Amino acid sequence: MRQNYKRRLNEIEKQRRIAVAEQIRKKEAARQEQLRQQEEFTKDIINYSLWQSESEVDNMLLSYKKDSDTIKALKAQVRFRKNVLHQIPSDKFKFNFSKKGKDFTVNELTANLKELVTQAIVADDAIQKHILVGKKVRHRFIKDGQSEWYIGKVISQVFACICCLTNTFNLSFKYL
Template sequence: MTLASENQVDAALIEIQACTEKKAALKAQMNFRKQVLKQKLDKDQEGIYRFSKKVNGKTVQCTVEELTEKVKCLVRHSFTVQTSQNHDDVIPLLTGKKVSHSFNEEGSLVWYKGEVISQVPGYPQWYNLVYESDPSAVYTYRLVDDYKEGALKIIVA
């Protein structure tokens, strides 16, 4: 499961008792964001995916608190949107991902599977989406807002 807010990070950690299990869960979340979501960061933040640090010339494992802050930083970063047209090499976190997107239809929640195919040029908060049930049509939504509200989930194959 992808943790989508800092509160979810805190809530998930409360459920885990052992320090070693907390570290394992935080490392798994970091690896998921790096390897599966391919979440990219600025050059000055590349060390965020490291599980250890140098202290007085020795390699020391990060504490639960340090790993928690790294995961929260990744969560915060996932909601930033590239607004400059000059950075064509930046691929938004959602582009190319398979998703499940919910809608309230006649009082009940209905989920549709689809793929985020692109970000709308000039409108960085808008994404183009194709649903499996209607592959010939392209729909455009503010998916980051839906993700924050829990109406959009990234599907891991």
């Protein structure tokens, strides 16, 4: 009986270890998939650039000739804000691309993106601060013909001259 008990105990422990290892493997696979998607969304944003004001959205949309290209750019902006910046909007449906199976038009996507852009600038002690302030970023430089990545943290924003650029600003980085 003792041998049976020890054998069963060892078998249960072995099954428990296998189950825990499988859970760890699944979590790691999910994390890797999330990182892969974030990298893909970041590559899209590198192509389209991050639009940070309503006027910039309008100007960038004028540069696209086809509606399909415009929709791709708008979707890239929204996906990046949702999945990489983890922006929290007042209405979670601003991240949607369709309603009841019907795709949004360019105007509807533009309106949603403009609202997200406006909400990205939050009031903080009577000054406005962009949601990127305080976030860690990877920044790529080309040095001696070689591409190098640096990890940094956005420490502040510097507003541009209002007479030249409406509602635009630059962010300053601190490299770690």
